[in-house]
Amino acid sequence: MFHTRASVMKDKQPGVPRPMTEKLESALAWLMTGNDYQASELCGVPRETIRDWRGLDSWEHLMDQAKKLKQNELDSQFTKIIHKSMEEITDRLEKGDEVIAKDGTRTRKAVSAKDMAWITATFADKRAVIRGQPTSISQRTNTEKALKEKKQQLEALGKESTQDSTETPEIKH
Numbered sequence: 001m002f003h004t005r006a007s008v009m010k011d012k013q014p015g016v017p018r019p020m021t022e023k024l025e026s027a028l029a030w031l032m033t034g035n036d037y038q039a040s041e042l043c044g045v046p047r048e049t050i051r052d053w054r055g056l057d058s059w060e061h062l063m064d065q066a067k068k069l070k071q072n073e074l075d076s077q078f079t080k081i082i083h084k085s086m087e088e089i090t091d092r093l094e095k096g097d098e099v100i101a102k103d104g105t106r107t108r109k110a111v112s113a114k115d116m117a118w119i120t121a122t123f124a125d126k127r128a129v130i131r132g133q134p135t136s137i138s139q140r141t142n143t144e145k146a147l148k149e150k151k152q153q154l155e156a157l158g159k160e161s162t163q164d165s166t167e168t169p170e171i172k173h
Contacts, residue, residue, distance in 0.1 A: 018049075026050050027059070027066035089119065 029039035040047035096108035
């Protein structure tokens, strides 16, 4: 997709439209480098052409497409790394960490309970996030409800004191 030398500049006649794929390659190159010169070196499209394209309204759309392509590429790479890491972690949990003895031999040492607990807790939290589940327990207090209950209690106390004050006290001699 990309070229590494300006010597492979794509020779086009002025005024002849370039293919959309070439424009998208230029947008990707610019996205990765951030400047016309390096983008030109990377994709083989003349720097002046990239500069001109960046001035067009359609450049923003090309950049959006380039970002989506790059995001999909990175997502694929991250997924590959996650799968490989999971295989390695599973192997170590089942067979232990590989250690090299003083004599140079390789052996397996069981994963410590502390490390296993950390791995389990981390993975459980990440799985909960992926599933949209809470990652911690928190007590939720409905403030409005609590305030209404307090208000009712105070009103009840106020009524009791009002009733007590309206009664004529009995005076004993």
